[in-house]
Amino acid sequence: MPQKRKTQHRRRRRTKKQKEKQRVYIIIAIVVVVILGIFGYQRYRQNQKTDAMNLVQEEHNAFIKKVAPEAIDLGHQYGVLPSITIGQAILESDWGNSTLASKYNNYFGIKGTDPNNTVVLQTKEYTDGQWVTINGRFRSYSDFRDSMKDHAKLLVNGTTWNSAQYQQVISSKDYIEAAVSLQTDGYATDPGYTTKIIRVIQKYDLMKYDKGIK
Incomplete structure (x- = not known):
């Protein structure tokens, strides 16, 4: 009888140790799963971020590819550097995503007065050292190429009150000089307009489209 009790006691101790080992293994497994989950989530977020950046880059490249041929043609016709045309289109239209660009094909914020071919939209202007929101009347186009042509003609012919207003831009020998002249x-x-134009031209190597224009 005592031998039987001793055997049962040993069995209980072995069972207890086995349960403790199982508990340790389970805890280790949980920790491993959590760690792998954290690293996996971080990798997932990083991949998402990379995919988003790649998508934006593809959209930017597609926009440049879309407007570059017209910018080059206008450069030959009017003497406007294509890099300036493309750079302004990027900034003024937010890569073609602004309401004025996406709905009304106006890539340069060109204004008008005729109610039949214009729309009134809110815009921001820098006045007296601060940004203010105003309502502006802007040209509406059936095709973005028409807005690009109007932009080139504006630089060549100037405004109704000053036909020579943008002659420095037209006569500029390179994009930096032209950006300063704008x-x-x-x-x-915008007080930072020159810097923004130059930065976007250099970032996307837009000056390569200027070859043969001047």
Whole structure:
């Protein structure tokens, strides 16, 4: 009888140790799963971020490919550097995504007065050292190429009050000089306009489209 009790006691101890080992294994397994899950989630987020960046890059490249041929043709016709045309189209239209660009094919914020071919939209202008929101009347086009042509003609012919307003832009020998002239000639009120134009031209190597224009 005592021998039987001793055997049962040993069995209980072995069973207890086995349960403790199982508990340890389960805890280890849970920890491993959690760690792998964390790393897997981080990898997933990183892949998502990379995919999003690649998608944006593809969209940007597609926009440049879309407007570049017309910019080159206009460069030969009017002497406007294609890099400037493309760079302005990018900034003014937010890569073709602004309401004015996506709905009304106006890539340059060109304004008008005729109610039959214009729309009134809110826009921001830099006045007296601060940004203010105003309502502006902008041209509406059936095709984005028409807005690009109007942009080139505006730079060549100037405004109704100053036909020579953008002659410095037209006579500029390179994109840097032209970008500075856009600012000084009053094309945009944004004090950082020149810097933004130059940055986007350099980032996307848009100056390569200027070859043979001047």
